[in-house]
Amino acid sequence: MLKERLKWTARHANRHKHTGSLLAHCNFVLGCERSVTSKHACPGIDVRKDSAMKVGIVGMGWVGTSIAASLLTRTTTRELYLSDVRPGLAEGEAMDLSHAAPFLRAAVVRPATLSEMHECDAVVIAAGRNGKPGESRLDLLRDNASIVRQLGEALRGFGGLLVVVTNPVDVLTHVLLDASGLPPARVIGSGTLLDTARMRHVIGTELGVSPQSIHMNVLGEHGDSQVAVFSSASVGTMRLRAWAGWDRSRETALAERVRWAAREIIARKGATNHAIGLATAYLLKWALADEQRVLTVSRLQEGAAGLRDVCISLPVIVGRAGATQVLEPDLEDAERAALTCSAELLRRAYGSVAAG
Ligand SMILES: NC(=O)c1ccc[n+]([C@@H]2O[C@H](COP(=O)([O-])OP(=O)(O)OC[C@H]3O[C@@H](n4cnc5c(N)ncnc54)[C@H](O)[C@@H]3O)[C@@H](O)[C@H]2O)c1
Numbered sequence: 001m002l003k004e005r006l007k008w009t010a011r012h013a014n015r016h017k018h019t020g021s022l023l024a025h026c027n028f029v030l031g032c033e034r035s036v037t038s039k040h041a042c043p044g045i046d047v048r049k050d051s052a053m054k055v056g057i058v059g060m061g062w063v064g065t066s067i068a069a070s071l072l073t074r075t076t077t078r079e080l081y082l083s084d085v086r087p088g089l090a091e092g093e094a095m096d097l098s099h100a101a102p103f104l105r106a107a108v109v110r111p112a113t114l115s116e117m118h119e120c121d122a123v124v125i126a127a128g129r130n131g132k133p134g135e136s137r138l139d140l141l142r143d144n145a146s147i148v149r150q151l152g153e154a155l156r157g158f159g160g161l162l163v164v165v166t167n168p169v170d171v172l173t174h175v176l177l178d179a180s181g182l183p184p185a186r187v188i189g190s191g192t193l194l195d196t197a198r199m200r201h202v203i204g205t206e207l208g209v210s211p212q213s214i215h216m217n218v219l220g221e222h223g224d225s226q227v228a229v230f231s232s233a234s235v236g237t238m239r240l241r242a243w244a245g246w247d248r249s250r251e252t253a254l255a256e257r258v259r260w261a262a263r264e265i266i267a268r269k270g271a272t273n274h275a276i277g278l279a280t281a282y283l284l285k286w287a288l289a290d291e292q293r294v295l296t297v298s299r300l301q302e303g304a305a306g307l308r309d310v311c312i313s314l315p316v317i318v319g320r321a322g323a324t325q326v327l328e329p330d331l332e333d334a335e336r337a338a339l340t341c342s343a344e345l346l347r348r349a350y351g352s353v354a355a356g
Pocket of ligand 1: 128129166
């Protein structure tokens with residue numbers, strides 16, 4: 001069997017000489033217990049029969065690399081395609097990640113073209129840039145919108161899930177939806193998935209309870225106008241506001257801590273990457289395993305909470321077919337008003353780039 005694998009690897013190496021990805025490729029293939037795909041497989045085994053995931057990532061900066069590492073360590077990703085405009089970056093990351101092979105399930109990690117991304121079950125877009133000091137949010141929006149638009153056009157006809165994390169993520173979800181022409185359920189923004197995780201952590205730390213037992217959503221924009229929904233928050237089955245000693249007057253301060261969390265981190269280390277890396281990996285894991293989890297992600301809204309024609313986060317059931325069923329959130333008047341404002345702000349931002 002080993003002889004056969006070595007022969008296959010040598011044949012494969014010749015075929016992929018031009019990509020320069022041989023090193024990454026061989027390390028993984030030699031380490032594999034079972035094959036990985038029809039095209040890049042060790043002979044004889046079709047991994048699509050297990051829950052193997054084939055994922056592409058476009059944009060291999062701080063965020064893209066963290067998503068890649070999280071996918072390899074936390075999910076059944078068996079093929080990871082990486083792409084970046086910076087020459088050599090995707091290849092270098094593939095080589096580096098491949099050296100973790102002895103500690104992981106077998107996987108193929110390699111640089112890939114955008115047209116190869118069409119083979120994936122899901123493609124994550126983390127390409128773009130962060131804001132520079134002194135420039136307006138609109139400048140950043142224009143630049144990232146133009147990148148995401150080009151990527152969406154290259155991914156027209158894609159058969160899997162498109163997940164965008166590039167900021168401003170809600171507006172870019174809408175831009176990607178337009179450019180790719182895919183159905184709304186299959187174009188998902190990471191939205192307030194990360195903000196919800198941050199809020200669960202903040203409340204859990206306040207109460208001395210695991211964040212996993214804190215049930216609370218942050219809805220709306222992944223950004224300044226996000227809405228922390230305290231009115232329906234619970235600790236296990238108990239309403240948060242019924243928790244002994246819970247001080248409602250502190251809710252605004254807790255919401256602000258989450259709202260400004262990214263800025264606090266960026267001021268110290270220049271980017272945020274680990275939590276979004278894990279959040280995105282789990283989004284893909286649950287979606288591709290068709291778990292039908294309720295998650296706060298961004299998608300085009302079609303009437304829930306009175307919102308339509310805007311990409312924004314509400315609770316939505318996510319499975320292999322995408323973010324399919326948006327749930328009507330239970331909101332107090334003030335929360336509903338804040339959500340409406342958040343949607344209006346996003347609608348205007350989208351309007352400023354929609355025409356291209
Ligand atoms: N949604 C969230 O919760 C969340 C969290 C953190 C960061 N972000 C956003 O993610 C994005 C990436 O952040 P980062 O810190 O990784 O930035 P980064 O600058 O480190 O990486 C961006 C990468 O995209 C690449 N790129 C640019 N244009 C490209 C193109 N057309 N095709 C392929 N690659 C391209 C760049 O070469 C670079 O390697 C930013 O917009 C950031 O604001 C979102």
